[in-house]
Amino acid sequence: MWQCQVVTSASTAGAVRQGSLRELNLAVVLRRIAAADRPPSRAGLAAGTGLTRATVSAVVDDLIAGRLVAEAEPAPRTGAGRPARGLVLAADGPAGLGLEVNVDYLAACVVDLTGTVRHHLVRRADLRPVSPADALARLAGLAAEARAAAVRDGLTLAGAALAVPGLVGDGGLVRLAPNLGWRDVDVPDLLAGRPLVEAVDGVPPLVVDNEANLAALGELYAGPAGPRSFLHVTGEIGIGAGIVLDGALYRGARGWSGEIGHIPVQPQGRPCRCGGQGCLERYAGQEAILAAAGLPGAELPADTAATRLADLAGGGDPTTLAALADAGTALGVAVAGVVNLLDLDTVVLGGGYAPLAPWLCPPVVAEISRRVLTAAWSPVTVRPAVLGAQSAAVGGATSVVRRIVDRPVGWLARTP
């Protein structure tokens, strides 16, 4: 089935039934295997979780039978005693399909349970003149290629996530993607009849989400485990932010969080198309930077604009350097406000900002240290995204497999 469905909440409000015991412990053990830095043994898991070795063995048997976990042959050498058999996430079980539609490219990637990117296809094309239906048809073609590659590897695609640069409503409806020219595009409807993933209980076949959200998830999963709080800023023509608080993506009351581009940085400043004045986007958005750098940016594909600016700045062009410094300062003012409010320890620059990070980070850091009250106590890290400019597709694919790790029963209960 190829359709976006609302993730069924725990329905009966968290009541714990007999069977939930196993369900919860499967998740606990699997998460621990995923989070460990070296393959843990059953005994180690028992010690770590507080469960009995007997219980852990039973749970692990279920996980191995369901192809979620495998035994690592090279047991880690240690002192005396029977050697432990290390447990790792299976690399040949379920995998996630990550998709992205952006202004000047389509992308599809496959990520397996271990988080490894197994395939990554990018097709460059200016999609602004293309109708949503055509764009999605091309995307489906690319997705089919990725799927074929995954199947050749013996992987089972358990779900897909599509990143779009815009506001996404319930049911995969893209309310507004200004730079793509989309408005009220019903993605699941346009993709109907193109089954690309298996049906797995608890994993929606297709989730559509904002690119900034999925890119933030990608950063979260790529980094160390454990609850962390950071802001992932994606600079394209608009500026979006994915907000990760205590290790979970915060989506907002209605799912429309992250509109950092319209934080006022000069309340009486330049008018913005949103109706406000002095929004960050008018000072640190791609169009503003290009204009300040004296480049005729309107016609440039969005992606190459960032590369172009990075080239000029790398060559020492003073106009470009000044433009980036000003943009970084504006960004820093907005980010300082956010950090003051949310007490974050890290700010990640992604999307178009990733290649520009060498020139944007210094002014951002400067504004933060000037304006953030607690910066003296504990410093705030500002760094480029580790996944680079195209982390949204990878983040989406990873979020699919993460959902299986967080609730393995759905996968185990499927009819294989």
Added chain:
Amino acid sequence: MWQCQVVTSASTAGAVRQGSLRELNLAVVLRRIAAADRPPSRAGLAAGTGLTRATVSAVVDDLIAGRLVAEAEPAPRTGAGRPARGLVLAADGPAGLGLEVNVDYLAACVVDLTGTVRHHLVRRADLRPVSPADALARLAGLAAEARAAAVRDGLTLAGAALAVPGLVGDGGLVRLAPNLGWRDVDVPDLLAGRPLVEAVDGVPPLVVDNEANLAALGELYAGPAGPRSFLHVTGEIGIGAGIVLDGALYRGARGWSGEIGHIPVQPQGRPCRCGGQGCLERYAGQEAILAAAGLPGAELPADTAATRLADLAGGGDPTTLAALADAGTALGVAVAGVVNLLDLDTVVLGGGYAPLAPWLCPPVVAEISRRVLTAAWSPVTVRPAVLGAQSAAVGGATSVVRRIVDRPVGWLARTP
């Protein structure tokens, strides 16, 4: 024991052991009783939670034996069949003690399990010239009075929460409370030897927290049940914010979230004592409003300042009205940025802002509708705090009993 302890996390990382089943279901059932708008029956709870009637009966028996739940005599009349016996939270079981130290008053209050404020004592006094040790000694006296009143009612104080206007670190250490003149004050240490509450497993005897955080919790519990996301802005000499996301208080990576007073609203504007420039506090803080209204505010007690401004504005004084309009606009600029980022549906004005809400709300709403991208889709409510200016103590006391509702085993396992 009278000492602040770190809330012991679920230690073994969420592993579900045999006994956890009961532990979790006790919480599920109790939460449902607390959230219901009319006393539910055992059968109704079974239907709502998905548990069996047998299980619910067993769980409810435990709760009644532990004095957390009582049977409401007037059974709600309905059609045929054996009449149900309604279940309500017990009004004579555990209670929470809420304390507050502020610039010009001390407060103590007692809240029972149903959320009813049973006692509320306020002692006005300028505490700026008083040493932390003396201030806390006076507070302990007030707390002892409140405790005596609670004991007369047959209540058991299961924990205490202290609200302070400043940054609070681990272990109840007040790092900095500028308007009180406190710096690195070890509250639990200074209150040692004054046992005020019973020791209950899982409920720390004393939590020290920022007043804005506790006030936000008070607002959360006073409102309808269910996950909600809002910002609670407390305007005193400084400006603090409590952030509630999806029904839970967000404290930040290090517990220092909510510094909304230092969000930049005029990046090149007035210098601030934090080292930055153009912070919100310099435009909408109490000192800024008083100065703009032409009042010699430095000497006024903080609390009366707000009343004074409200009187003048109510009388139509044009200078005061202009000062409040300007402050409201600055506040609106900052809040609009926050709402854009976090997608909140409600903004609550509390503390010193509560009596000024009639004049502050309109400009705040105006800035939000101008600057918030999604305001057209779904409106943002701006309203004064329902608990008024002193919601922090009530919020703290309520948070104590809420913790029992969320994890009743701790209370039930005590040695009575």
Added chain:
DNA sequence: CGCGATTTGTTCAGCGGTTGAATTAAATGG
């Protein structure tokens, strides 16, 4: 007033899943 219908609450055997101890497995070291 009496009896069936209906809904609530309790009792009890059954069972899934964890527990804890005993047992087996597989290595090291003297």
Added chain:
DNA sequence: CCATTTAATTCAACCGCTGAACAAATCGCG
């Protein structure tokens, strides 16, 4: 080669939920 050590499995016991049967309490209707 055997004692020691640690890992993993087996199995009876037990905790707490399940489902169905049963008792309790009220209304409706004749």
